[in-house]
Amino acid sequence: MREFHRRLKPGGRLSIAEPVNRDDAFEVSALKRMVDALPAESGNDFFHLLHRWKAAQYPDTEEKISANPFTNYSERDLVRFALDTRFAEIHMEFHIDVRPSAVTCWEVYLDTSPHPGAPTLGAILSEQFTAEERLFPERVFRPQIDGGRLVAAERIAYLTATKPLQRVSAH
Numbered sequence: 001m002r003e004f005h006r007r008l009k010p011g012g013r014l015s016i017a018e019p020v021n022r023d024d025a026f027e028v029s030a031l032k033r034m035v036d037a038l039p040a041e042s043g044n045d046f047f048h049l050l051h052r053w054k055a056a057q058y059p060d061t062e063e064k065i066s067a068n069p070f071t072n073y074s075e076r077d078l079v080r081f082a083l084d085t086r087f088a089e090i091h092m093e094f095h096i097d098v099r100p101s102a103v104t105c106w107e108v109y110l111d112t113s114p115h116p117g118a119p120t121l122g123a124i125l126s127e128q129f130t131a132e133e134r135l136f137p138e139r140v141f142r143p144q145i146d147g148g149r150l151v152a153a154e155r156i157a158y159l160t161a162t163k164p165l166q167r168v169s170a171h
Helices: 002-007 022-037 045-055 062-067 075-084 106-110 121-128 131-146
Strands: 013-019 088-100 151-162
Touching: 013 075, 022 045, 022 062, 045 121, 045 131, 075 088, 075 151, 106 121, 106 131, 121 131
Parallel strands: none
Antiparallel strands: 013 151, 088 151
């Protein structure tokens, strides 16, 4: 925000659309707490494997969430950042859109990631899962994806603000 403020001329307008990934990270953190509470030999690998997948894409503790630039802010923080930088006429709209996923093919899904800093599911499976473990997401999620039944939630903050006009002081 400081750089936007510095580069704008007085009266200049800032308009940004920023994805907000914090809720996704909080969901992974909650999944970690649940997995940590499961008995060691619960016989249910679903949540353990799901956590390993999701934790490779999002931080899974509050400390990691706070340290990660993709997840360490909310839409309200964006307003505060604009205020702290002395922008004026600040307007923020927060949209949550839940709709069918645009990806309806398993092979394409393997090559996607939820944000620019995250590895793809295909990379996670090949690098962190055994051959047997790789069958889990395909068996559970492929029918949902190929059948067009996967839904996606997108959280976007739209913020506009103006750099105030400079006042000329009379001497």
